[in-house]
Amino acid sequence: MSHRSRLCHFVIDVDDLDQGVAFWAAALDATEEELSANSRPVYRRLRLPDSEIRILLQRTNDPKTHKERMHLDLESDDVEAEVRRLEAIGASRHDHQQERGYAFWVLQDPWGNEFCVLNVNFPPLLTARPPHPGHR
Template sequence: MSELRSRVAQFVIDVGDLDAGVAFWAAVLDATEETLGADSQPVYRRLKLPDSDIRILLQRTDDPKTSKERMHLDLETNDVDAEVERIEALGATRWDHQQERGHDFWVLHDPWGNEFCVLSPEFPRLLARRRAT
């Protein structure tokens, strides 16, 4: 029996429009689109992050969002207010400003209502290696 190996390969985000989803999330994450096979393109689009081997998979769905996500992305930044404004200009909306347990962060909704957070650095050394946008 061979050794068992597992890893996070990708994080899936549901969107109603794949082209708009790629435009929004690629701009937010400074990601580039990877080509998928023609049979997958009507339902999926994949983004490569500039500083991670984990991918973002956009999945087209017409299902309505009915409740809070049980998983979401946290985006860290050295300037929360400026980053929230930049992402709003791309089409996100502010949903909730939270200050709890020593953290001050914004919960945003992408254009399809998916929640994600923008917060101060959790991993400052990793953030310092990230190129500026």
């Protein structure tokens, strides 16, 4: 028998689903999709504006104890402006990395989950996105 598979979710642990939706929807320009009433106490799902992969927020009370083994990378044509925008909605700067001649910021969401803000990697895809308000 043949079968199909695809990446459908990137899961992020949060301890407050409403705050998780507010932060990650603003950070990623995403919109919340409806889930069943049975799922909503534990999960919320976000649709990204330019991908069929969904962000699935999962409520957990487990404390964060170490670095993530998977994380999101956000690209920007103005890394510092994007870092400031993300700080304004609740992110915090964790570490500025410079590796192999490439500089980027490691940020943390309000739950301590790391994610990175990088310089442009995919120019045609980034230029297809509308600029954030206040972007120069």
